[in-house]
Amino acid sequence: MSVSTVSRALNNHPDIREETKKQVMEMIKKLNYMPNAMAKGLIQKKSYTIGLMIPEITDPFFSGIAHGVEEELSNHNYQCVYGNTGRDSKKEKNFISSAISRQYDGLILTPDHMDEEFISMLANISIPYVFLRRRTPEQLPMPFVDVDHYESACTAVRHLIEAGHRQIGLIGMSETSFVGQLRYQGYVDTLRANGIELEDKNVVLGGNRIEFGREAMGRLLEANPTITAVFAVNDLLGIGALEYLAEQQIAVPDQISLIGFDDLEYSRLHWIQLTTMKQPRKEMGRRAAQLVLNMIENKDEIPPSVLFDTQLLQRKTVGRLESL
Amino acid sequence: MSVSTVSRALNNHPDIREETKKQVMEMIKKLNYMPNAMAKGLIQKKSYTIGLMIPEITDPFFSGIAHGVEEELSNHNYQCVYGNTGRDSKKEKNFISSAISRQYDGLILTPDHMDEEFISMLANISIPYVFLRRRTPEQLPMPFVDVDHYESACTAVRHLIEAGHRQIGLIGMSETSFVGQLRYQGYVDTLRANGIELEDKNVVLGGNRIEFGREAMGRLLEANPTITAVFAVNDLLGIGALEYLAEQQIAVPDQISLIGFDDLEYSRLHWIQLTTMKQPRKEMGRRAAQLVLNMIENKDEIPPSVLFDTQLLQRKTVGRLESL
DNA sequence: CTGAAAGCGCTTACAG
DNA sequence: CTGAAAGCGCTTACAG
Known part of the structure; x- marks a missing residue:
């Protein structure tokens, strides 16, 4: 029996006798x-593999995304290769190069740094990719899957203002973070729109994990003890802030109100009950995977980007401020 | 210029003129x-890719492991392909088949189910693999990287006994879980060794996430209100139990003591402060990666398995029981 | 030092 | 319906 025949049997080609096929299958099993x-x-x-760039798999936000991507992909018999970039610009580029070399069929990208070199790499590749929790830069033709960070931040801050707060602090990510910038901008604009002056001392930027949130809360209160509410730009930061407040025996929400962003699994823990803007992260991962898959099947069509809605989840960390 | 020459230039083969090499490199960049x-x-x-089987990337224990694996691998220019199995036996087998087809150079395996079929698949493959948080079955020649679950569980329960507890409950994983069995056995044997009778009503088995821990704690207390301490077989379970206790306003450790297993990032949160057996998960991932890498370089040598030590981390959930 | 040739393990027209 | 042949894009003896 020739290799061609075996190949045809394995790929259930129409031009093959049922019996031959059976024989092949038997041998396959046996050998x-x-x-x-x-x-x-x-x-x-x-x-049949697609690459998923992940800043930090250890961050529950990203492991949630990864889960969604992997699930959707494996349902369609694609493998998922993930690369942790640690938000390192060099690693992000390496990821792309390696993806091209290895002939991945598609890419899901979550870059933190998008310098010219990065963009030009992308401009030159022929496989489809989608940006995730990130907008596609104008020069590039591919779609993105994201949440409206800016509007969501506005909603969060507005929620605080509507509860009577005016001295509102912000705990934010590093200044170079794209997502951080959008959420920060939402904070700034919402304050302005409500006639509240933006004060430098009300803002601490620089991290995205629990540790930093705790430290930032301390710095915020030290710089301005009259703050009554804080917008923590993600839940990890919010949890850290909450920790600091608990340690200092500052009552939440009676003395300080706090709102986060993400809705991590841990945010609903009994002691935390963080009011937050919920991002559908698994769903986002799934959609991103669907988009690449679509583009792989449908070479010519580029599907539209998708912006997921965020949802204000009122739990127990925001209280009304009774005006003086 | 011939393909062979280009190939030699790219792989810096000794047999090539410096100048030719330079020319090639220029063209490479240009094109x-x-x-x-x-x-x-x-x-x-x-x-240059190795496969990493992961039960649930969303579980912080496993994302920690994955992080270690990925880091070590990428340092050696290997890619890491991960497959979420969701502890599904079929998916675990698919992972192996796909790895063979795709010619991965090595595998890191964390199976939950090891039936005959699974073992025989492994017996027939020629690439190196290492079991992670799991022992290699006798029929198989490859090493494993794990922690001594049994001894660690003994230590945990002994810690409770030494604090004066005798009515000790257990919240455990599903009965089919290998890790769960070992830890359960440690509990059983340590009770016996200390002349404490094992009572069915003190044991609730069946899950490994926060939700189950909360529910299990309730069931435990309902079945036996005289329990004064509980061994939660992992931190997620422990956190759930703690949540239930907090909701019921049962003081920890004054009324109930609790010990966990893993040391998740969240276990040291201010409100949780869970006493636990710390597993070095990132380190475990890294070591597993090193072992496969070694075996890939060194085809004939099979390195010894490694059993990591676990460490009793005393925080605030275990208290002395003053005897009556 | 360089090129032509063979070959890795498949799939896919092309004959028959 | 089946087989022989070409070819995917590389690497690696083998000549020269």
Whole structure:
């Protein structure tokens, strides 16, 4: 029996006799044969794998996203290769190069740094990709999947203002973070729109994990003890802030109100009950995967980007401020 | 210029003139050429990728492990392909098949189910693999990286006994979980060794996430209100139990003591302060990666398995029981 | 030092 | 319906 016949049997080609096929299948089982995906990929120019860039898999926000991506992909018989970038610009670029070399069929990208070099790399590749929790830069044709960070931040801050707060602090990510910038801008504009002066001492920027949130809360209160509410630009930061307040025996929300962003699994813990803007992260991962998959099937069509809604989840960290 | 020459230039082969090499490199840059890793892999029989099986990437224990693996691997220019199995036996097997087809150079395995079929698949493959948080079954020759679950569980329960507790409950994983069984056995044997009778009503088995821990704590207290301490077989379970106790206003550790297992990032949160057995998960991931990498370089040598020590981390959830 | 040739393990027209 | 042949994009002896 020739290799071609075996190949046809394995790929259930129409031009094959049922009996031959059966024979092949028997042999396959017996010899424990597995086709070499590299050879197959080489000739078909398909690897059935897509690359997922992840800043930090250890961050529950991203592991949630990764879960959604992996699930959708594996349902369609695609493998998911993930690369932790640690938000390192060099690693982000390496990820792209490696993806091209390895002939991935598509990419899901969550870059933190988008300098010219990065963009030009992307401009030159022929495989589809989608940006996740990130907007596609204008020069690039591919879609993105994100949440409206700016509007959501506005909603969060407005929620605080509507509860009577005017001295509102912000705990934010590093200044170079795109997401951080959008949420910060939402804070700034919402204050302005409500006639509240923006004060430098009410803002502490620089991190995105619990530790930093705790430290930032301390710095905020030291710089301005009259603050009555804080917008923590993500839940990890919010949890850290809450920790600091608990340690200092400052009552939440009686003395300080706090709102976060993300809705991590831990934010609903009994002691935390963080009011927050919920992002549908697993769903976002799933959609991003669907978009690349679509583009792979449908070479010519570029699907529209998707902006997910965020949802204000009122739990127990925001209280009304009774005006003096 | 021939393909062979280009190939030699790219792989810095000794037999090549410096100038030719320079010319090639220039062209490479100019044309933005990237070698096709599939073709290369096909001929070299190397894919420079290793597969990492993960039960649930969303579980902070496993994302910690994944982080360690990915870091070590990428330092050695290997890619990490991860597959979420959701502890589904079929998915675990698919992962192996796909790994063989795709010619991964090595595997890191964290199976929950190890039936005959699974073992025989592994017995028939020629690439190196290491079991992670799991022992290698006797029939198989490869090493594992794990922690001594049994001894650690004994230590945990002993810690409770030494604090004066005798009515000790257990919140455990599903009965089919290997890790769960070992930790359960440690509990059973330590009670016996200390002349404490094992009572069915003191044991609730069946899950491994926060939700289950909360529910289990309730069931435990309902079945036996005289319990004074509980061993939660992992921190997620412990956190759930703590939540239930907080909701019921049962003081920890004054009324109930609790010990966990893992040391998740969240276990040291101000409100939680869970006493626990610390597993070095990132380090475990890193070591597992090193082992596969070693075996890939060193085809004939099989490195010994490694059992990591666990560490009793005393925080604030275990108190002395003053005897009546 | 360089090039032509063979070959990795498949798929896919092309004959028959 | 089946087989022989070409070819995917590389690497690696083998000549020269």
